[in-house]
Every structure is written in structure tokens, then in C-alpha cells.
Amino acid sequence: MSYKVLVSDPLAEEGVDILRGFCEVDVKTGLDEDEIIKIIGEYDGLLVRSGTQVTAKVIEAADKLKFIGRAGAGVDNIDLDAATKRGIIVANAPAGNTLAACEHTLAMMMSLSRNIPQATASVKKGEWKRSAFMGVELNEKVLGIVGFGRIGQELAKRANALEMKVVAYDPYINVERAKELGVEVKTLEELIPVANFITVHTPLIKETRHMINSDSISKMKDGVRIINCARGGIINEDDLYDAIVAGKVAGAALDVYEEEPPHSSKIVTLDQVITTPHLGASTVEAQQNVAVSVAKQCIEVLKGGSAKFVVNAPMVPPDQQDRIEPYARLAQKMGKLLIQLVEGRIESVEIEYGGKAADLGRGSKYVTRLALKGILDPILQTPVNIVNAEFAAKERGIKVSETITKESEGFANLVTIKITTDKMAESVSGNVSSPEKIRIVKIGEYMTDMTPGGDVIISRHHDVPGVIGRFATITGQHNINIAGMQVGRNKPGEEAIMVLNVDSAVPQEAMDEILKIEGVFTAKYAHI
Ligand SMILES: NC(=O)c1ccc[n+]([C@@H]2O[C@H](COP(=O)([O-])OP(=O)(O)OC[C@H]3O[C@@H](n4cnc5c(N)ncnc54)[C@H](O)[C@@H]3O)[C@@H](O)[C@H]2O)c1
Ligand SMILES: O=C(O)[C@H](O)COP(=O)(O)O
Numbered sequence: 001m002s003y004k005v006l007v008s009d010p011l012a013e014e015g016v017d018i019l020r021g022f023c024e025v026d027v028k029t030g031l032d033e034d035e036i037i038k039i040i041g042e043y044d045g046l047l048v049r050s051g052t053q054v055t056a057k058v059i060e061a062a063d064k065l066k067f068i069g070r071a072g073a074g075v076d077n078i079d080l081d082a083a084t085k086r087g088i089i090v091a092n093a094p095a096g097n098t099l100a101a102c103e104h105t106l107a108m109m110m111s112l113s114r115n116i117p118q119a120t121a122s123v124k125k126g127e128w129k130r131s132a133f134m135g136v137e138l139n140e141k142v143l144g145i146v147g148f149g150r151i152g153q154e155l156a157k158r159a160n161a162l163e164m165k166v167v168a169y170d171p172y173i174n175v176e177r178a179k180e181l182g183v184e185v186k187t188l189e190e191l192i193p194v195a196n197f198i199t200v201h202t203p204l205i206k207e208t209r210h211m212i213n214s215d216s217i218s219k220m221k222d223g224v225r226i227i228n229c230a231r232g233g234i235i236n237e238d239d240l241y242d243a244i245v246a247g248k249v250a251g252a253a254l255d256v257y258e259e260e261p262p263h264s265s266k267i268v269t270l271d272q273v274i275t276t277p278h279l280g281a282s283t284v285e286a287q288q289n290v291a292v293s294v295a296k297q298c299i300e301v302l303k304g305g306s307a308k309f310v311v312n313a314p315m316v317p318p319d320q321q322d323r324i325e326p327y328a329r330l331a332q333k334m335g336k337l338l339i340q341l342v343e344g345r346i347e348s349v350e351i352e353y354g355g356k357a358a359d360l361g362r363g364s365k366y367v368t369r370l371a372l373k374g375i376l377d378p379i380l381q382t383p384v385n386i387v388n389a390e391f392a393a394k395e396r397g398i399k400v401s402e403t404i405t406k407e408s409e410g411f412a413n414l415v416t417i418k419i420t421t422d423k424m425a426e427s428v429s430g431n432v433s434s435p436e437k438i439r440i441v442k443i444g445e446y447m448t449d450m451t452p453g454g455d456v457i458i459s460r461h462h463d464v465p466g467v468i469g470r471f472a473t474i475t476g477q478h479n480i481n482i483a484g485m486q487v488g489r490n491k492p493g494e495e496a497i498m499v500l501n502v503d504s505a506v507p508q509e510a511m512d513e514i515l516k517i518e519g520v521f522t523a524k525y526a527h528i
Contacts, residue, residue, distance in 0.1 A: 003302045005045035008036060008052040011071055012284075015047075015291025022299045037061045045298045047071060048078070049290075050260075050278065056082035067301040069294030072097055072281050073150075074231060075311050076204050084312045085395075087388040091297045091307035095150060096289030097281035102154035104280045105199055105229040108253035112225050113138055113197075117274045136196075136225075136250075138162050144195030146188065146211070147202030147230065148173050155199065156181045167191050170202075192219045197227065204231035214239040223250040229280045232257040241267045255280050306386070313387045314365035322435065324363040327415060328370040330430045330438040333452035333528050334417050335374025337428055337440065340526035341458060344423030348399040349375060352416040355408025357432075368402055371417050411441065446488035446497040452528050454483075455502045457511075462519035463489050463496035470517045475502060478510040495521065 003023040007016060010029055019025045028039075029051070036058050040046065045067040048054060054068060059082040068078055070092040083090050111117055114135035122129055143159045145152045148170035156166045156178075166183045169191045178185045188211070192198070198220070202208040212226065212235040226249060228235050237258050243249040244267075251272040260278060262268050268275050281287070297307035309315070316324050331351070351368050353360060360367060372389035376396075384392050393400050408414040411431045418427035429442035430452070440450045443458065450456070457475075461467050468487070475482055481503040489496035506525040514523045 003044040004042055005047060005298060005302075006040065006043040007047045009047075009049035009071070010051075011047055011049070011294075012287040012291035014288045015071065015293075015295035018292060018295040019047075019298060023302065033058060040065065044302055045069065047294055047298060049281075050074060050077050052077065054078040054083070059083055059086060059088065062086070062088070067091070067298050067307070069093075069298050069307075070311075071287075071290040071294045073101075074203065076231065080312050084388050084391050087383055087385045089301050089307055089310055089385075089387050090312045091294065091301075091309045092311055093290035093293035093297075094309055096293050097283075097286035098150040098154055100283040100286035101151045101229055101280035102158065103283075104255060104276070105151070105155055105201075105227060106158055108227050108229060108255065108274065108276070109138065109143075109197055109199065109225075112227065112251050112253040112274055118271060138164050138197075140165065141196040142167060142194050144169070144186075144191040144198040145183075146170070146191065146198065146200045147208075148178060148183070148185075149201060151230075152201040153177070153181060155201070156183050164197075167194065188216070189219075192216050193221065195224065196221060197225050199227040200230050200234045202230060202234060204233045208234050210234075210236040210239075212236065212240070214242065217243045217248060220249070222248060225249070225251050225253070227253045229253075229255040232260060232262075237265060237267045241270065244270055244272050310387075314362060314369065316363050316366050320361070320363050324360060324366060326432045326435050326438055327357060327360060327363070327367045330432055330452070331367045331371035331415060331417065332374040333438070334415070334428045334430050334440060335371040335376075336378060337374075337452060337456075337526055337528045338417055338419050338426060339375045339378055340528075341428075341443075341524050342419050342421050342424060342426045344421030346375070346396070346398050346419055346421050348401070348418075348420045349393065350401050350403065350418045350420075352403045352405060352414075352418075354405045354414040354416065355412055357408070357413040357415050358404045358406060364402055364404070367415070368400065372400065375417075375419065409442075414441070416442075443488075443497055443499070445490065448486050448488050448497070448499050450486060450499050450501070455505055455525070455527050457498075457500040457502060457506060457514065457523060457525050459498045459500070459514070459523040460521045461496055461498065461517075461523075462521070463493055464519055467517060467519045468498065471498070471500060471514060474510055474513045474517075475500075475506075478507060480504055480506060480510065 005019055005025050007027045040062045044064050047069040049071050056079045065088050068090045073094050075092055115133040119133040141164050143164045143166050145168040148168040159166050160182050167186050168183050169186055169188045175185050253274045255276045256278055301307050353364055369386050369389040372393050373384045376392050377384040414429055416429040430440045432438050440452050483503050484501035486499045487496055511525050
């Protein structure tokens with residue numbers, strides 16, 4: 001199979017070369033939305049930085065697209081919902097530019113405190129205005145870090161070395177980690193009035209949009225300096241402009257803007273504001289890191305595997321992958337079997353993880369999505385995968401629930417999937433006996449022992465002589481070879497279940513004849 005990948009923002013050659021060793025690559029930068037829409041249908045992969053807006057319209061036109069790679073951290077230029085809906089894997093390179101962005105923040109803070117860009121411009125104009133550029137020291141000043149993730153933490157280490165006092169606000173912070181770094185954790189309300197420098201390092205999301213605004217600025221120290229090397233929009237630019245003009249804020253250092261490029265932004269015109277054109281990640285080292293990371297992830301996905309830093313599907317930690325994989329395989333097969341056993345509109349899917357399967361941790365989310373893939377893929381037009389499985393279920397009003405239990409009916413581990421429709425309910429239980437051996441051990445109330453795969457006929461019938469013989473006759477007449485048979489029953493003479501493994505597909509006429517056998521209540525053919 002030959003694949004084509006579009007690189008629509010400048011990407012380090014090291015990454016492009018890796019891709020070229022695997023597939024055809026077109027590097028076309030500076031395209032607008034309409035231009036991308038025209039060509040995106042040809043491509044299996046799309047690699048971007050922050051320059052390309054991967055909108056819902058772009059994704060709608062991307063008939064073959066399987067992977068969108070963001071060579072960097074922020075994915076706010078990608079419509080994740082639209083990609084998820086279409087089952088397109090979106091992955092980023094979250095740590096590749098952390099140090100670059102951290103060092104840029106530090107450079108901005110130092111430049112801001114000593115007016116370096118303004119003084120440089122002045123000297124270049126032939127001036128010698130030493131008193132116009134009086135600075136402030138960082139030593140012993142309070143640095144308030146809002147958003148204490150990768151970049152925030154690296155910055156704290158460096159600010160400590162400058163003998164600044166570091167305080168941080170992050171609602172999801174690891175307090176122990178902060179303590180280890182000598183950082184005092186505060187609420188935003190506590191941080192705002194004590195900091196001499198405030199720097200933001202959060203993603204731009206609903207909760208962080210304009211989190212720095214006229215109200216919060218009014219509670220800051222007079223003469224505070226503000227830095228944004230994260231995302232435009234975290235700070236309200238108009239409010240910051242007014243506060244600088246009013247003399248409340250001494251200055252600001254901005255690498256990112258509400259609109260990029262910030263052509264119509266008045267804030268960049270102020271002398272107290274120093275600016276760079278979104279250069280946080282622009283180091284040779286960072287660009288190599290992120291380009292190589294997304295190129296490798298793109299290749300993995302196009303080969304049918306999974307990406308390391310998927311942002312729109314649950315991630316399985318690398319050290320857990322071997323453990324989770326057989327459960328994922330089992331759940332998908334069980335889902336595929338179950339959907340062929342039920343009739344009616346699906347109302348709910350319940351998945352129970354029992355015994356050792358209860359310890360899958362976050363891996364259970366991954367396994368559940370594969371069960372949903374098994375259930376929904378055969379019945380939906382749009383391909384269902386690990387990315388859009390949950391979304392596809394939700395869109396159809398299917399309630400999905402997971403239960404964890406220590407109970408496992410004597411098995412070391414037991415996964416049970418139950419589908420309830422508007423007509424019936426059916427369940428299947430499976431077990432991982434070894435990484436290679438997965439089994440279906442129960443269908444409804446009946447015990448069985450079946451390796452899931454291939455063609456099967458599953459019947460519920462009256463446990464009386466002659467019924468099974470008639471099955472064999474009919475399959476024989478249709479030239480269908482029986483490879484294996486298992487019968488389960490609770491009591492002799494009552495209802496029994498039979499799983500018949502056959503070597504080829506079973507035509508509808510054969511199933512119609514089987515259904516007419518006296519004593520057969522239900523019979524279904526399934527390919528798993
Ligand atoms: N200027 C650049 O070129 C450049 C380069 C790299 C990253 N970035 C941007 O920097 C930002 C941080 O990147 P990172 O790699 O450190 O990300 P990260 O995910 O490691 O850290 C983000 C932190 O923000 C915290 N957070 C989330 N919501 C919050 C809220 N409401 N209030 C306070 N904190 C909140 C999270 O808990 C997390 O700890 C992102 O916006 C990223 O896009 C910019
Ligand atoms: O989120 C990021 O990684 C940065 O904003 C870098 O953006 P860039 O790749 O366009 O430089």
C-alpha cells in the first residue's frame with residue numbers, strides 16, 4: 001500500500017527525511033483553508049505546526065486522512081471533535097519543545113526587566129539614553145507561574161537558580177512535585193497580589209480564556225510585569241493594554257497573540273511591550289525533536305499501529321501495552337460476536353472487568369473502546385476505531401458503562417460484555433488465559449470454551465436427541481465443513497446452547513433450513 005503525507009508548515013528536514021523513507025511526501029506551506037480543502041483528499045497523513053488551521057471543513061474534505069500530527073505541543077489549531085468524529089488520530093510532540101519554550105520565557109523575562117529590545121533599538125538609532133532604560137532585578141522577586149506543567153516546572157527550576165521566589169497556580173498540580181522544586185502552591189487569588197512577574201503556561205481552553213483580565217490585573221501589585229509565551233487569548237489583550245497605559249502594569253513580554261500575526265493589535269505598539277513572533281519553539285534542537293517525533297508516529301499509524309502521543313484517544317502507557325493488548329483483542333472479538341447475536345436498537349453496552357482484569361487501570365478505557373469498535377464497526381457506514389468509538393456510541397444514544405469487580409467466577413480474569421436492545425439482552429464473557437490465548441467462556445448463562453475467530457453458528461435449542469444431527473446434515477448438504485462443536489446446557493432435556501465452528505461462510509438458505517429444525521429456538525451465523 002502506498003501512502004501520501006502532506007506537510008503544510010515548515011518542518012525540520014530530519015522529520016521529512018524519515019517520512020520520505022516510508023511514503024510519498026509533499027511539503028506545501030502557506031496554504032489557506034480553501035487551498036488545503038482542494039488537495040487534502042489525496043492524503044493519508046497531515047503534519048502541521050501552529051500555522052495551519054485544521055478546521056472542520058478541512059477534515060470534512062479529507063476522505064483518506066488517518067493521521068494529523070502536530071509537530072509541537074498546542075493542538076488548538078486542530079478541530080479535535082471533527083477529527084475524532086471521523087476516526088482520525090491526532091497526535092502531538094508534547095515534550096520536544098519544552099526546554100525551548102522555557103528558555104524563551106526566561107529570555108523574555110530578562111529582556112523585559114532590563115528593557116533590552118527597546119535599548120537595542122535606541123542604540124541602533126544612534127541614541128545614548130542610559131537613564132531611559134532603568135531596569136529591575138529578578139533577584140528575590142516573586143515569580144507567579146500560572147499553569148505548572150512541563151514548561152512551568154522547567155521554568156521554576158531556572159528561576160530558583162536566579163534566586164527568585166516561585167509561586168504557582170494549577171488546579172491539577174502535583175503538590176509534592178511542586179514542593180520538591182521549592183515552589184509554593186497557591187490559588188490564583190493568592191498568587192495574583194503577591195507576584196512581581198506573572199507568566200502563564202496553560203493551554204488555551206474555555207477555563208483559561210481571558211483568565212488574566214481587567215479584574216485580575218486590578219488586584220496585582222503596582223508595576224507588575226506580565227509574560228505570555230503560551231497562547232494568545234489566555235490574557236485579555238485589550239485589558240492588558242489599558243492597564244499598561246494607566247501605569248498599573250510596568251510592561252509585558254508577548255510571544256503569542258489573540259490573533260496571529262497581530263496586525264490589528266494595539267498592544268504591540270506600546271513601548272513597554274516587547275514582542276516576538278511566536279518563537280517559543282524555534283530552536284534547532286526543538287524543531288528536530290518535534291519533527292522526528294511526529295514523523296515516526298505518522299508512520300506507525302499508517303502501518304496500522306498506534307501513535308505514542310495521541311490526543312484524541314485514551315493512551316496506554318508504553319510499559320502496560322503488552323498486558324493490555326490481549327484484553328483489547330478479546331474485547332473486540334467479543335463485541336463483534338455479540339452484535340451478531342442481538343436484534344433491535346442498542347440501548348446500552350455494559351462492560352464488566354473481573355478478577356485480574358479489574359487491575360487494568362486506565363487501560364480499561366482502551367479495552368472498552370475496542371469492544372465498542374467490535375460492536376459498532378459492522379453496523380455503521382463510517383469506520384469505527386479507537387478514536388471515534390466512544391463518540392459513535394454517544395451519537396447513537398447508546399449508554400456505555402464500565403464496572404470493576406473482584407468476582408471472576410473461578411477464572412483468573414473475566415471480561416463480560418452485555419448489550420441491551422429494545423428487544424432483548426445478551427452477554428458474552430471472555431478470558432485471557434495467556435498473552436496468546438484468548439477464549440470466550442460464556443454466552444448468556446451457558447459455559448463454553450471457544451477461541452474467538454472465523455465462522456460460527458450459535459444456536460439455542462431444545463436438548464433432545466436428533467437436533468444436533470440435523471445441523472450436521474444441513475451443513476453437509478451445503479458443503480460446509482464442521483471444524484468444532486461445543487454444547488452447553490444447565491439441565492438435561494431443557495434449553496441448550498451450541499457453538500459450531502465451521503470452515504466457511506454459511507449462506508442464508510442454510511440458516512433458514514437450520515431455523516426450521518424442530519426444537520431450534522434461535523440460530524445465528526457470525527463471522528468473528
Ligand atoms: N510559544 C510557543 O512557541 C510554545 C511552545 C511550546 C508550548 N507552548 C504552549 O505553552 C503552554 C504550556 O505547554 P506545556 O507543554 O507546559 O503544557 P502542559 O500540558 O505540560 O502544562 C499545562 C498545565 O496547565 C495546567 N492547567 C490546565 N488548566 C488550567 C487552569 N484552568 N488554570 C491553571 N492551570 C491550568 C495543567 O494542569 C498543566 O499542568 C501550552 O499552551 C502550549 O501550547 C507555546
Ligand atoms: O504549542 C507549541 O508547540 C508552540 O506554540 C509551537 O508552535 P510552532 O510549532 O508553530 O512554533
